[in-house]
Amino acid sequence: MSRESLASFYSDAGDGVHGKIPVSGEIQFALEYNYKLGQFEVHVKSCRDLAPADSKKKRSDPYVKTYLLPDKSKTGKRKTKVKKHSLSPCFDETLKYQLTKSELETRTLWLTVWSYGNFGRNDFLGEVTIPLDYYHFTDTTPRWHKLLERNPAVSTLAYKGDLEVALKYISPENIPKDKSKKSKESRGELQVMIKGARNLTAVRANGFSDSFCKGYLLPEKSSRVKKKTPVIKKNVNPLWNHNFIFENLPWEDLKDRCLELTVWDHDRLTSNDFLGGVRLSLGTGNSADKEVDWMDSTGKEISIWQRMLDSPNYWIEDTLSLRPSMSGKHHKPR
Helix, strand or coil, rough: CCHHHHHHHHHHCCCCCEEEEEEECCEEEEEEEEEECEEEEEEEEECCCCCCEEEECCCCCEEEEEEEEEECCCCCEEEEEEEEEECCEEEEEEEECCCCHHHHHHCCCEEEEECCCHHCCCCCEEEEEEEEEHHHHHHHHCEECCCEECCCHHHEEEECCCEEEHHHHHHHHHHCCHHHHHCCCCEEEEEEEEEECCCCCCCCCCCCCCEEEEEECCCCCCCCEEECCCCEECCCEEEEEEEEECCCCCCCHHHHHHHEEEECCCCCCCCCCEEEEEEEECCCCCCCCCCCCCEEEEEEHHHHHHHHHHHHCEEEEEEECCCCCCCCCCCCCC
């Protein structure tokens, strides 16, 4: 294993050493979304006035590392080459991520600068975080950003895995006749296929979880309307292929509703452990002309809901990143 590979291994495990060196300086970069390639590009240009990791020789061996939070997995890491003996290095490198624009809008760019050291002793030199939900990608001019001290709230963000779902709104005229007999004035129904999840958090000592998915169509949240998949034991990549059906539902009502899907580890003795969730809606912050905290969908969560509304009687499929928390997000006006 090369020195740089070894350093990368240790950096993945613990992100090196931070807090030892006072942060200073700036980093210059530009962000661009390449629609033709379906690719997010971070153009890392240069840094200036970095803090010296070697105080005696007044120099550092800097490199830049990026993640798209909440994904902090090894496959989500990108980094530049190391520039030796410089406090104002020129990188001129492009770090690339393959993902859709709607998925990108659910992420936060976490960019950190490190000084490379032997055996994983990489020293933290500063960070910048850029939420991408409202970022204007039309401006691709490289800009200088002040490097900041480590923010514990950012570093504790964790990738919770992905949920694979398919949605279909069935209009009244397409509901099978045997169903329509049950309700003379059937107004349509929403079908939600919970296909599976990937990379769930392992909460048990055996390295697995006993997971299930639960669903509500907000604002209703009583046990009467709750939907649940079966529990899949000892698996962090469960396949449920289970259908939730919400009946007697006018198409217009879906504009004011929110599908909340949460994934849990089943525990027979104590309370279930939350593993992550999503909220699918138009993300307007309002329902029936009232402000509500649960209409807080962003990016891909909005996209799949809008596509379902636009294409009744057709399945709309997508893979969504699980939120680490279901507390209401601050809603920005559109």
